[in-house]
Amino acid sequence: MNFVLLRCCTTPIVLKQYEWSTNAVMEKLGIGLLDVPELGCCGYPLRNISFKAHVLATARNLALSEKENLDLLTVCNCCYGTMKYVDNLMKEDASIRNEVNTTLAKEGLRYEGDIKARHILQVLYEDIGIEAIKEKVVQTFDGLKIATHYGCRILRPSKVAQFDKPYSPSKFDELVEVTGAKSIDWSTKLECCGSPLWGINNELSLDLTENKLRDAKQSGADYLCVACSYCQIQFDIVQKILLSQRGIGAKLPSILYPQLLGLSLGIDGKTLGLAENQVSISEIEWFLLHKQAS
Amino acid sequence: MFFTITLYISLAIFGLGLIYKVSTWFRYTVGVDARDVPPPQRVLAFVKGLTLTLFSPRILTLLKVFVLDVLLQIKVLQQDFLKWAMHMCMYYGFTLLLLMHGLDKIVTSALFPNYYPTVNPFLFLRNLFGILIIVGIGIAIYRRFILRVARLRTSPMDVYAIIILAIIMISGFLLEGTKITSYSKFQDMVEEYTIQADEEELRTLEAYWVAKYGVVSPEVKAPFDAETLEAGQEAHEMSCVECHSRPQWGFTGYTLAKITKPAALLLDRANASSILWYIHFLACFIGLAYLPFSKMFHIFTTPLSLLANAVMEKGKSDPANIATRQLLELDACMHCGTCSVQCRVGVVFEAMHNANILPSEKIPSVKALVAGKKLNGEEIRNIQEGLHLCTNCFRCTVVCPAGINLQELWFNVRETLLEKGEPEFLVLSPLSLYRGLMKESLELNYYPDPINLALETIYPTGIPLEMQDRTSPLVPSANGWSSTLHTSVQAKTFSQCFSCVTCTNACPVVRNYPNPIEFVGMLPHQIMHAAGMGLWDLIFSSKMLWDCLGCYQCQEHCPQSVRVADVLYELKNMAITQARKKLVKQIER
Numbered sequence: 070m071n072f073v074l075l076r077c078c079t080t081p082i083v084l085k086q087y088e089w090s091t092n093a094v095m096e097k098l099g100i101g102l103l104d105v106p107e108l109g110c111c112g113y114p115l116r117n118i119s120f121k122a123h124v125l126a127t128a129r130n131l132a133l134s135e136k137e138n139l140d141l142l143t144v145c146n147c148c149y150g151t152m153k154y155v156d157n158l159m160k161e162d163a164s165i166r167n168e169v170n171t172t173l174a175k176e177g178l179r180y181e182g183d184i185k186a187r188h189i190l191q192v193l194y195e196d197i198g199i200e201a202i203k204e205k206v207v208q209t210f211d212g213l214k215i216a217t218h219y220g221c222r223i224l225r226p227s228k229v230a231q232f233d234k235p236y237s238p239s240k241f242d243e244l245v246e247v248t249g250a251k252s253i254d255w256s257t258k259l260e261c262c263g264s265p266l267w268g269i270n271n272e273l274s275l276d277l278t279e280n281k282l283r284d285a286k287q288s289g290a291d292y293l294c295v296a297c298s299y300c301q302i303q304f305d306i307v308q309k310i311l312l313s314q315r316g317i318g319a320k321l322p323s324i325l326y327p328q329l330l331g332l333s334l335g336i337d338g339k340t341l342g343l344a345e346n347q348v349s350i351s352e353i354e355w356f357l358l359h360k361q362a363s
Numbered sequence: 364m365f366f367t368i369t370l371y372i373s374l375a376i377f378g379l380g381l382i383y384k385v386s387t388w389f390r391y392t393v394g395v396d397a398r399d400v401p402p403p404q405r406v407l408a409f410v411k412g413l414t415l416t417l418f419s420p421r422i423l424t425l426l427k428v429f430v431l432d433v434l435l436q437i438k439v440l441q442q443d444f445l446k447w448a449m450h451m452c453m454y455y456g457f458t459l460l461l462l463m464h465g466l467d468k469i470v471t472s473a474l475f476p477n478y479y480p481t482v483n484p485f486l487f488l489r490n491l492f493g494i495l496i497i498v499g500i501g502i503a504i505y506r507r508f509i510l511r512v513a514r515l516r517t518s519p520m521d522v523y524a525i526i527i528l529a530i531i532m533i534s535g536f537l538l539e540g541t542k543i544t545s546y547s548k549f550q551d552m553v554e555e556y557t558i559q560a561d562e563e564e565l566r567t568l569e570a571y572w573v574a575k576y577g578v579v580s581p582e583v584k585a586p587f588d589a590e591t592l593e594a595g596q597e598a599h600e601m602s603c604v605e606c607h608s609r610p611q612w613g614f615t616g617y618t619l620a621k622i623t624k625p626a627a628l629l630l631d632r633a634n635a636s637s638i639l640w641y642i643h644f645l646a647c648f649i650g651l652a653y654l655p656f657s658k659m660f661h662i663f664t665t666p667l668s669l670l671a672n673a674v675m676e677k678g679k680s681d682p683a684n685i686a687t688r689q690l691l692e693l694d695a696c697m698h699c700g701t702c703s704v705q706c707r708v709g710v711v712f713e714a715m716h717n718a719n720i721l722p723s724e725k726i727p728s729v730k731a732l733v734a735g736k737k738l739n740g741e742e743i744r745n746i747q748e749g750l751h752l753c754t755n756c757f758r759c760t761v762v763c764p765a766g767i768n769l770q771e772l773w774f775n776v777r778e779t780l781l782e783k784g785e786p787e788f789l790v791l792s793p794l795s796l797y798r799g800l801m802k803e804s805l806e807l808n809y810y811p812d813p814i815n816l817a818l819e820t821i822y823p824t825g826i827p828l829e830m831q832d833r834t835s836p837l838v839p840s841a842n843g844w845s846s847t848l849h850t851s852v853q854a855k856t857f858s859q860c861f862s863c864v865t866c867t868n869a870c871p872v873v874r875n876y877p878n879p880i881e882f883v884g885m886l887p888h889q890i891m892h893a894a895g896m897g898l899w900d901l902i903f904s905s906k907m908l909w910d911c912l913g914c915y916q917c918q919e920h921c922p923q924s925v926r927v928a929d930v931l932y933e934l935k936n937m938a939i940t941q942a943r944k945k946l947v948k949q950i951e952r
Contacts, residue, residue: 078754109707114793122714176513225915261914268795
């Protein structure tokens with residue numbers, strides 16, 4: 070099974086561990102990832118300013134992936150939501166489709182809609198499956214409580230996202246529990262991480278993040294787990310800023326799902342880039358070692 | 364005489380240009396870091412930094428970079444073989460030709476006491492190096508004008524570089540060709556070097572040169588009998604062979620000589636070789652004089668940029684030196700366009716048509732800015748928009764064959780421009796994430812100003828709704844907006860809203876405030892309702908648009924299938940469009 074991987078613009082510099090851990094986990098699970106160097110921005114950050122620019126950027130990536138005849142895989146909810154949205158739009162609106170394809174033709178590209186935009190969670194759950202992953206798990210977490218954070222665009226709008234039930238999703242929780250960890254209930258589970266406003270309205274952004282961190286912590290979580298670049302930046306790098314500004318009452322480290330799964334699959338912490346996280350997650354290995362010792 | 368005078372004039376212009384250009388590296392500032400450091404201190408910091416580097420293990424890094432990136436240009440090879448081949452042809456062809464041929468009296472004669480431009484290996488090598496450059500120019504023209512790589516833009520400077528190089532090369536080869544066939548040149552040489560020969564000897568020598576050396580003579584014509592040629596060869600070996608290899612070794616000039624043979628006598632009488640000689644050296648001198656101001660300046664600056672970037676790092680190096688390096692980098696850009704071709708938001712140029720979006724086109728704009736060129740508000744806003752339309756993915760920096768830290772440059776100039784006080788709407792997009800992350804390390808005291816300025820420019824009256832008198836006008840201030848709004852599928856859905864407030868109740872932003880109207884102006888359901896009534900000024904005065912996360916809770920919950928979040932996105936676009944129009948109108952006034 071092969072995919073074209075859309076590396077999020079944020080990952081090469083501030084989130085290297087997301088690339089490393091994704092590469093390692095996918096290799097372990099026998100999924101081939103193809104890098105297409107021409108791929109660009111997913112279009113998400115452009116939508117506030119120019120609808121046309123955002124559609125064009127997304128469609129170009131889809132077209133590049135279609136040229137390889139492979140589905141386009143992303144590790145970011147915002148990329149995923151944007152790609153699904155534009156894919157739908159191109160299918161339902163002929164005038165936009167024509168306009169976009171005319172522009173893309175300058176680069177010898179064209180999008181027909183023959184491939185799908187896929188999220189890493191979707192591929193893990195639907196294409197590989199819980200049972201198949203379970204077979205590859207070599208060590209499980211014992212007593213680890215995870216606040217699973219879905220993020221917005223993988224669930225909403227559900228008509229576009231088409232991943233899970235928008236009000237009571239369970240697929241990510243199941244993926245988390247494959248590792249032996251427990252995915253806890255918490256009331257703000259489906260809320261936004263606050264990242265879209267970081268840099269625009271920092272106070273509001275921090276309010277929303279702090280609110281989620283507190284709730285998860287009070288609900289007994291040891292770690293947050295996410296599968297989105299923006300959410301991870303918010304819960305990791307921005308959390309560090311939050312802690313320095315507002316005190317450490319809400320401290321709750323966040324682990325990327327490929328890091329969590331990778332540890333269960335027996336991949337070492339260095340390959341998964343555990344040390345790269347700003348709010349340290351290195352202690353999570355203790356839950357594994359504890360299990361092995363007993 | 365004329366040659367010497369023009370040489371010295373062009374050398375003087377070159378020298379002064381060089382001094383002027385280098386002085387700008389220390390006089391100008393880019394960005395916020397070192398603008399308070401005076402030029403003399405910048406020079407001192409440079410000398411100190413250079414000395415410390417040269418006498419440290421980092422000299423090994425410099426050597427490595429010099430071999431791999433400067434001499435072999437591995438970075439270019441990894442990206443594009445054709446481009447690498449082009450550049451290697453030009454780079455080595457030009458350098459070797461300059462050393463062996465251009466500076467023959469200084470370099471080649473010193474190294475090889477028996478040097479004559481007309482003997483091998485010099486004759487052959489001159490042609491080989493020359494043909495390398497011609498191949499390079501050919502590939503350059505093919506890439507820029509035939510292959511037409513997307514977003515690879517050609518500036519007048521690129522055309523100038525290709526033209527001046529082409530004139531030098533073509534005139535050089537034609538000069539060689541006409542000299543081979545020239546009868547008058549032959550006669551001059553005979554007069555000078557065959558003092559004791561008699562008439563018969565000279566006749567056979569001429570025959571020999573016509574037969575073997577390509578001279579076109581009005582007196583003697585081929586074919587010649589073997590005896591004449593044998594006698595001619597004897598005379599040739601007496602007087603000429605020491606300084607003349609067979610012209611076939613000068614394969615390009617020789618080919619041109621063969622092609623122009625029918626017109627050779629005419630050309631000789633018109634003194635073509637002399638004219639070509641003037642064209643050749645004058646083109647070289649013009650190239651030399653203009654070099655510090657042209658893209659060819661990169662033969663000095665690009666290696667410097669590669670070396671400097673290999674041993675410098677933000678946070679570790681002296682900020683004064685980083686500022687100096689950034690100015691040097693502006694001159695190190697040779698406008699190869701690699702960054703623009705690979706830019707992750709390059710495609711946006713097709714939708715927004717602002718050339719400053721493309722990294723390679725930002726450089727000339729930034730140059731104009733740092734040189735203090737007078738720019739009007741719209742020009743500044745265009746540059747600013749281009750600089751902000753960047754996801755900070757660092758790809759331009761990674762791929763730049765000149766090793767320029769472009770990303771750092773963009774960030775730096777962005778921040779200085781924001782201080783100038785032109786509104787930039789992109790600060791209201793998630794592209795601001797990077798600025799937010801950098802805020803802590805920079806401690807910018809003007810951090811919120813650009814955001815507030817952008818908002819104030821968008822609010823139709825300049826003030827947010829929560830601070831306005833909240834009486835609505837009886838007649839909606841439609842401004843002709845309703846017609847444009849209905850163009851998209853999702854925007855039409857707001858008319859299905861019956862104000863049940865479900866969207867507002869689902870909104871995490873609204874929930875964050877005890878009295879949300881004081882913070883966001885209008886609530887989501889009110890915006891949908893206002894859109895239905897065409898109350899655009901109210902909507903555009905509402906901060907809610909810019910506090911929307913795009914989390915789609917509202918849209919997911921809406922019982923009426925209003926695409927609330929999609930509508931909000933569209934309203935944001937509209938608000939910006941009307942704000943832009945307002946700015947343009949201000950200029951017109």
